[in-house]
Amino acid sequence: MERYFQPEIECASRETIESIQSERLVAQVKRVYENVPYYRKKMEEKGVTPDDIKSVSDLNKLPFLSKADLRDAYPYGLLGKPLKECVRIQSTSGTTGKRVIAFYTRHDIDLWEDCCARAIVAAGGTDEDVCQVSYGYGLFTGGPGLNGGSHKVGCLTVPTSSGNTDRQIMFIKDLNATILCCTPSYAAYLGERMKEMGMGPDDIPLKAGIFGAEAWSEEMRHDIEATMGIKAYDIYGLTELSGPGVSFECSEQRGMHINEDHFIAEIIDPDTGEVLPEGSVGELVITAVDKEAFPMIRYRTRDICSLSREKCSCGRTFVRMSKPKGRSDDMLIIRGVNVFPSQIETVLINQGYPANYRIIVDRVNNTDTLDVQVEMTPEMFTDNIGEVQARQKKLADGMLSMLGIRAKISLVAPKTIERSEGKAVRVIDNRKI
Amino acid sequence: MSIRQISVFLENRPGKLSEMTELLASKEIDMRALSLAETADFGIARLITNDIEATLNELVNGEFITKLTKVLAFEVPNEPGGLNRLLKGFNAAGVNIEYMYSCFGSDRNRAYMIFSVADPDAAEEALKEQGLLSLKEDEIELI
Known part of the structure; x- marks a missing residue:
């Protein structure tokens, strides 16, 4: 039996989802135009005003935002709310250039944690589970995001953060952790270490893993699943768009469902910027329709994937994105x-x-x-x-x-x-x- | 009787071989024979020691990649024609040699040859028929 964290929206009809998206998009564009001079200037250069945006179908009239814009506007230039309404920042590792600093209001954290909670429930998590979060805590979004999601689901949350591998394994064993959240490369390392310690899949209490924040292959998934005796779920996100939880896998594991009440997805030709028809492979562009402090409109993720609206047997109606082949930065x-x-x-x-x-x-x-x-x-x-x-x-x-x-x-x-x-x-x- | 040899994977980089000898020295392991085979980017050290099991344990604990292999060892008189007589026996027995290396015993008049062959047990039988008796592990300790 498939379970959902927020079934009323995760399984809503297409019409409902699109009407929520349209309503939120119109309000978001108006807010950003009024409060973010940087984006307002981009809209003016393109000759667009908030009045031109009446529904989701007008999305392609809006200018893109890219990582270069984030650098130009660093650190406050894209802030959508006064700093006094912001309660948190998170930041990227900055390995591919200047750091990105993302801001959050209370509302932003709430919606981000909802997204992560949906991912945990889709991986089979309930309030009976012990969820070990071995993503780094701190500036990196992985730890805080899944930690918040795990609280919302009601799991017993074990905030080990990353590192100290033998202690991680001790907690998994002693507290019977059933869900592990970390990067796939760390999961592979934990698995390798457990094997060295003589633990077979049956000795490991874990039943599911939620692994993301880097590109990984199907083969790596099978490897981790076999070593730990778990089902491994992918989760996708970017700091610019809250963090993990922009999309997540369900039990079907045929792509990741994008949380469409908060994020509108498009696929474009990375060279021309032209929007491509459904099913085409191209760069994923995401518009966050109700993020307040750091409101990304048509943000170019640099991730190469495709979208599918084909009905998913898990019951969720959210569009699915394929596993990105890799970020165009990694290429x-x-x-x-x-x-x-x-x-x-x-x-x-x-x-x-x-x-x-x-x-x-x-x-x-x-x-x-x-x-x-x-x-x-x-x-x-x-x-x-x-x-x-x-x-x-x-x-x-x-x-x-x-x-x-x-x-x-x-x-x-x-x-x-x-x-x-x-x-x-x-x-x-x-x-x- | 075939004897046991340990093969060790070594990256072809300065210091890799001495990391291994350092470890063996610190555990007071005595090498009876050692040979090195190398390619452009990796090498295989093959060794026979006074205590194969202890050596294997130490190497595995030291995170070396190892393989235990069976080889044949023969004593060869340290005189002209000594090796030739031995190899003639291999010929007559139809035994193909994959690789071989030599070492000397404490007695200057004797040399020892270590042979790797595809099927050590069958080769040993065939060589015995030619009158060539391979050494046992306890005889190797005399080296």
């Missing part, structure tokens, strides 16, 4: 070919290697080089050099057919690639361009 262009780290991960896991790897890109004599460092495992090692080299070649061939370019495979000693407790740093780009 590497190597010898002119687009490469996503998640593709490399897929090849590794398919051939039985751990999902712990490092990609080193460099430029030698004007040619890009791609070096994938993989940790040797006892299962892969034999005394026969020819056999080890054959496995190395099989990996290189797998990379070539997946990526379309050749990669050098370096086998490195175990535990030499740093384990991540939050978002994994997988790519080292040494090219000086």
Whole structure:
């Protein structure tokens, strides 16, 4: 039996959802036009006024916001409410440029936590569950978001934050944690450690995991599920749009349902900005219709995915987005070919290697080089050099057919690639361009 | 009797081999024989020690990737033609050698050859028919 946190909206008819969206969008655009000079100027440049926006179908008249705008307007330029009405900030890690600081009113935190609570209930969570939140707490949105959602569901919340892996495992065992929330790379690491400690899937009380904040492959999902004996659910979000909970997976796991009462989704051609028809693959653009303090309108997420409105058998009517292939920021262009780290991960896991790897890109004599460092495992090692080299070649061939370019495979000693407790740093780009 | 050898995966980087020897030295493990095979980016150290089980334990605890393999060891007189006579026996027995390495015993007049073959048990039988008796693990301790 599928359960919902807020069934009246999660399973509402399309008409109801669209009328809520239209009503909220009209009010949001008016508010932003009046209170955010930065966005008002963008609207004026495009010759749009709030009167032009009467429903969701007018959305494409509005200008986009991008990460570059957030940098320009840093830190207060996109604030939609006076600071005295704001009660919290969260911030990005700033790995891809300047930090983003997002502001929240009480209302914003409330709606964000609702979104996370929907994700937890969709993963089977109830007030009987013990939910361990091993996302980082602090500026990162992962910990605070899922913590708030877990409270709303009524789970016993274990706020371990990230790190101190053996203590994490002790809490999972001693408190019989049934739901784990963290990044997929940390989940893989926790699983690896539990295995080392001799714990099989049956010894681990967890039944579900909610993993997000970075791109991960289906293969990695199966791996984590098998190691811990759980069902692993994806959750999606960005700090700019509250944090995790913009969309989440249901038991069907055929894409993530976007919380459409708060977020309107579009797919655009990232080069032309043109809105693409349903089912097309392109860049996800999100409009937050009732976020107050940091009201993003047509925010370009840089995530590449597609949307589907096909009926989902879980009963939710919210549109589903496919798992992003990777953020366009994560995408590497190597010898002119687009490469996503998640593709490399897929090849590794398919051939039985751990999902712990490092990609080193460099430029030698004007040619890009791609070096994938993989940790040797006892299962892969034999005394026969020819056999080890054959496995190395099989990996290189797998990379070539997946990526379309050749990669050098370096086998490195175990535990030499740093384990991540939050978002994994997988790519080292040494090219000086 | 075949004897046990430990193969250790080593990244081909400065210091990797000495990390291993450092560990073995600190645990007072005595190496009887050692050989290194290398490619451009990784190597395999093959070793025979005074206590194979203890060595394996220490290496695994030290997070080295290891494999236990069976090899054949023969004593060879340290004189011209010594190895040749042994290899003729391999020929006659139809045993193919994957790799081999040598080590010396405490007695200067004797050398030892370690052989890796596809099927050590069958090879041992075939070689026995040629009058070649491979050493037992306790005999290796004399090295």
